Amino acid sequence: MNRHFLVWKIFSSAWTENGFDAQDLTHFSEIKQNYPHWSDLRTVIYRDVFGYFALPSFCMLFVWIPIVGSLFLIAALPDWEFENTWLQRKMQKWYAIPWWMHYLNPLRWIGYFIAFGMAYRVINCLKRYYKAENI
Numbered sequence: 076m077n078r079h080f081l082v083w084k085i086f087s088s089a090w091t092e093n094g095f096d097a098q099d100l101t102h103f104s105e106i107k108q109n110y111p112h113w114s115d116l117r118t119v120i121y122r123d124v125f126g127y128f129a130l131p132s133f134c135m136l137f138v139w140i141p142i143v144g145s146l147f148l149i150a151a152l153p154d155w156e157f158e159n160t161w162l163q164r165k166m167q168k169w170y171a172i173p174w175w176m177h178y179l180n181p182l183r184w185i186g187y188f189i190a191f192g193m194a195y196r197v198i199n200c201l202k203r204y205y206k207a208e209n210i
Contacts, residue, residue, distance in 0.1 A: 081105060082110075082120065083165075090128060107205075128194075129183040133182050
C-alpha cells in the first residue's frame with residue numbers, strides 16, 4: 076500500500092456526509108512515522124490530495140444552479156466513507172502522471188480553493204497534533 080494512502084484516507088472524509096472527526100486520527104503515530112516533519116506531510120496534502128479533490132470540489136458549484144443543483148442535492152456528498160480500493164485506484168491514476176500536468180486544467184485551480192475550504196478543519200487538527208508532538 077502506498078505510504079500516502081493514510082493521508083488520502085483521512086482527507087477524503089472531508090468530502091463525505093460523515094465528515095472528519097478527531098477520532099479519525101487513531102493512526103497518527105503511523106502518519107508521524109511516515110512524515111517526520113510537517114513540511115513533508117504538507118506537500119502531500121496541498122499538492123496531491125487537494126489537487127485530486129479539486130475537480131470534485133469544483134463540481135459542487137453546480138449545486139447552486141437551480142435545475143442542475145436539485146440533482147446534485149440528492150447526493151451531493153456520500154454519507155459513507157470512500158472504499159479503500161476506490162481510493163487506491165484514484166491515487167494510482169493521480170501518481171501515474173507528473174503532478175504539474177494535473178494543474179494545467181484551469182477548473183482544477185478554481186476547485187483547489189474549494190477543496191482547501193472543505194478540508195480546513197482536517198488540516199488544523201493534523202497541525203495541532205504535529206505541534207503537540209514536537210513540544
